[in-house]
Amino acid sequence: RYGTSCATLTGQANGSSGLTVHGVALAGLMPLTTYFFTVEASDPAGNLTLDDNGGLCHSFTTTDRVDGFSEQFAGTFDL
Numbered sequence: 001r002y003g004t005s006c007a008t009l010t011g012q013a014n015g016s017s018g019l020t021v022h023g024v025a026l027a028g029l030m031p032l033t034t035y036f037f038t039v040e041a042s043d044p045a046g047n048l049t050l051d052d053n054g055g056l057c058h059s060f061t062t063t064d065r066v067d068g069f070s071e072q073f074a075g076t077f078d079l
Contacts, residue, residue: 006057
């Protein structure tokens with residue numbers, strides 16, 4: 001679960017099951033914004049564990065968004 005406040009984790013992303021290393025791609029994040037997240041994992045027997053950094057949540061900050069569709073005009077140089 002993730003969100004812009006540790007108290008309100010409104011987003012959710014799911015990874016693949018049966019792996020020991022996970023990666024989750026998130027879309028629609030705002031640029032230059034700090035996000036907080038927790039990680040929940042379960043095993044085939046249904047045992048659930050939660051990593052919430054001791055109740056403080058983990059966090060990351062997004063970078064400025066790159067606009068790949070803009071054209072830059074500088075002097076006589078036309079991209």
